[in-house]
Amino acid sequence: MTPATGAAQLRIVNGGRARRLRRVALHAFLIFVSVLWLAPILWAVYTSLRPYADTGGDPRGYISFGGAYNLDNFIDSWTKGELVKYFVNTVVILVPAVVLVLLLASMMAFAVSRYSWRLNVALLMLFTAANLLPPQVIITPLFRIFLVPLGLPEFLSDNGRLYDQYLGITLIHVAFQLGFCTFVLSNYMKTIPKELNEAAVVDGAGVLTTYWSVILPLTRPALAALATLQVTWIYNDFFWALTLMNHGDKYPITSALNNLKGQFFTDYNLVAAGSIMIAIPTLVVFFALQKQFISGLTLGSTKG
Amino acid sequence: MVAIPTTLVAVLILLPTLASVVLSFTSWNGIGGFDKIEFIGLKNYSDLINIYKPFWPAVSHNVIWLGFFLLIATPLGMFLAVLLDKNIRGTRFYQGALYMPVVLSLAIVGFIWQLIYAPEQGLLNNLLDRTAQGNQISWLGDPKLNLWAILVAASWRQVGYVMILYLAGLKSVDSSLREAASIDGASESQAFFRVVFPVMRPINLVILVITVIESLRAFDLAFITNKGLNGLELLSTLVTNNIIGETSRIGFGSAIAVVLLLVSVGPIIFYLFRAMREDNA
Numbered sequence: 001m002t003p004a005t006g007a008a009q010l011r012i013v014n015g016g017r018a019r020r021l022r023r024v025a026l027h028a029f030l031i032f033v034s035v036l037w038l039a040p041i042l043w044a045v046y047t048s049l050r051p052y053a054d055t056g057g058d059p060r061g062y063i064s065f066g067g068a069y070n071l072d073n074f075i076d077s078w079t080k081g082e083l084v085k086y087f088v089n090t091v092v093i094l095v096p097a098v099v100l101v102l103l104l105a106s107m108m109a110f111a112v113s114r115y116s117w118r119l120n121v122a123l124l125m126l127f128t129a130a131n132l133l134p135p136q137v138i139i140t141p142l143f144r145i146f147l148v149p150l151g152l153p154e155f156l157s158d159n160g161r162l163y164d165q166y167l168g169i170t171l172i173h174v175a176f177q178l179g180f181c182t183f184v185l186s187n188y189m190k191t192i193p194k195e196l197n198e199a200a201v202v203d204g205a206g207v208l209t210t211y212w213s214v215i216l217p218l219t220r221p222a223l224a225a226l227a228t229l230q231v232t233w234i235y236n237d238f239f240w241a242l243t244l245m246n247h248g249d250k251y252p253i254t255s256a257l258n259n260l261k262g263q264f265f266t267d268y269n270l271v272a273a274g275s276i277m278i279a280i281p282t283l284v285v286f287f288a289l290q291k292q293f294i295s296g297l298t299l300g301s302t303k304g
Numbered sequence: 305m306v307a308i309p310t311t312l313v314a315v316l317i318l319l320p321t322l323a324s325v326v327l328s329f330t331s332w333n334g335i336g337g338f339d340k341i342e343f344i345g346l347k348n349y350s351d352l353i354n355i356y357k358p359f360w361p362a363v364s365h366n367v368i369w370l371g372f373f374l375l376i377a378t379p380l381g382m383f384l385a386v387l388l389d390k391n392i393r394g395t396r397f398y399q400g401a402l403y404m405p406v407v408l409s410l411a412i413v414g415f416i417w418q419l420i421y422a423p424e425q426g427l428l429n430n431l432l433d434r435t436a437q438g439n440q441i442s443w444l445g446d447p448k449l450n451l452w453a454i455l456v457a458a459s460w461r462q463v464g465y466v467m468i469l470y471l472a473g474l475k476s477v478d479s480s481l482r483e484a485a486s487i488d489g490a491s492e493s494q495a496f497f498r499v500v501f502p503v504m505r506p507i508n509l510v511i512l513v514i515t516v517i518e519s520l521r522a523f524d525l526a527f528i529t530n531k532g533l534n535g536l537e538l539l540s541t542l543v544t545n546n547i548i549g550e551t552s553r554i555g556f557g558s559a560i561a562v563v564l565l566l567v568s569v570g571p572i573i574f575y576l577f578r579a580m581r582e583d584n585a
Contacts, residue, residue, distance in 0.1 A: 030392075037460070041404065047419060056424075063427070075503070107308075108305070126318070126582070132517055136539070136561060137564050140554055141323035143547050144554060214462060243548055244549060261528070265418075271418060274415070282408055290400075290403075294403075
């Protein structure tokens with residue numbers, strides 16, 4: 001071994017040690033941050049499993065071990081908060097809203113991406129702009145519009161208006177989310193070869209058939225990603241029902257939190273259990289539909 | 305096919321936006337017909353600026369919110385994305401931990417952080433041993449502290465959101481660029497700042513716009529904490545309190561909304577032109 005290669009080897013060994021040290025530091029930092037990030041949720045889970053008598057009502061306090069661990073807080077907050085009612089309200093708004101928004105957005109996206117006409121870009125811009133506005137910009141006149149008697153049939157609205165109705169909340173969700181979904185879907189549809197349209201036309205398919213049986217099936221991955229995202233967003237919405245509904249009884253679960261505060265905040269163990277139960281549907285998205293959720297988010301920002 | 309979605313957006317979003325602008329020049333309480341609308345020029349705006357006490361605090365809180373996101377939450381999310389972009393062991397766990405709060409609603413985030421901030425039963429005061437009456441720190445009640453407290457909670461979610469978006473952007477950067485930089489003797493940070501960051505310009509801009517828009521939309525956390533009063537005033541909570549309170553002052557509420565609209569329009573137009581230009585390329 002010549003002195004030169006020896007020195008080189010030494011350098012590599014030192015370099016290796018420095019690199020290993022750096023890697024340990026990196027992992028230490030990332031573990032620290034991850035634990036910090038999980039801490040609020042883990043703390044909520046831990047607190048929810050302990051009766052108030054062993055924590056707040058006990059000299060031991062909240063930062064302690066021992067005492068009972070059970071699901072009483074979950075049962076309590078479930079019945080006290082009447083969570084079933086609010087979950088049902090959420091479903092009544094959420095399901096039609098997601099179906100409608102995807103249906104309408106895919107139609108719109110199909111029209112602007114597969115055919116060129118003059119208002120294409122202008123419409124797309126208008127839709128996207130509508131989605132980016134802070135909802136509070138439109139709420140004041142919207143509130144007034146919702147109060148207008150429209151003479152809607154009983155099965156859609158029990159007061160004939162949009163105010164204080166599931167229908168009203170559903171429609172505003174659809175209108176607000178249309179922009180984002182149209183934007184994402186039209187970008188996605190642009191990647192589908194135009195020849196498919198032409199082939200369909202040659203085969204005698206009309207516009208509707210082309211949309212429904214040729215293009216839509218090919219859009220399925222984007223639809224799945226958007227559906228996941230929309231379910232999460234609409235489920236998580238706090239604002240619309242808060243302002244456009246009068247009866248707290250009709251609130252979807254997330255808006256109901258505002259009223260549940262009073263019932264839950266007698267002890268924080270109850271708050272913890274209630275929060276976890278209400279978070280469960282979105283945590284399912286986190287654990288089971290992570291791929292769809294993330295691709296939905298990034299489709300919108302990086303254009304796939 | 306185009307008519308239904310366009311009508312929905314036009315009637316429920318575009319029309320109210322324009323109506324906000326028009327109504328902001330009127331004194332209308334919303335009761336009675338449109339014939340009761342009385343134009344009063346800029347009076348709502350001058351009242352807003354000169355008389356309405358919560359206005360300037362709200363503006364400054366929105367600015368602080370934006371500053372906190374721009375200087376802390378967003379860069380932290382980007383930094384973590386850069387760290388996690390390397391193929392390191394356990395990256396899925398790290399990413400998962402950071403991204404978990406992103407699926408939660410801000411209202412639930414508010415509840416979960418109450419467990420940390422509560423004066424007597426909260427984790428923080430228990431850790432600091434400040435739970436005794438008279439010795440408590442009121443994280444959410446003290447107007448000097450509460451904005452910062454909810455900004456920490458908001459960032460808990462924002463960091464993960466930015467991380468996801470940035471990670472997706474980083475994945476799209478051609479890896480040969482980085483290799484070339486390292487062959488040329490660039491250190492990792494040099495390679496990032498001189499090569500990767502400039503290439504990521506489109507994503508950087510999207511993240512900038514999202515940060516600004518999220519800061520203007522800030523609402524849920526402040527409202528669930530204390531209805532956006534006493535230290536947590538934001539433009540969004542002022543608008544809301546003007547219509548769901550006892551006094552429904554449509555004209556005045558609209559004026560606040562227009563202020564919010566004016567500051568939102570810049571970033572929105574910027575985003576649109578960028579998105580559409582790329583579209584046609």
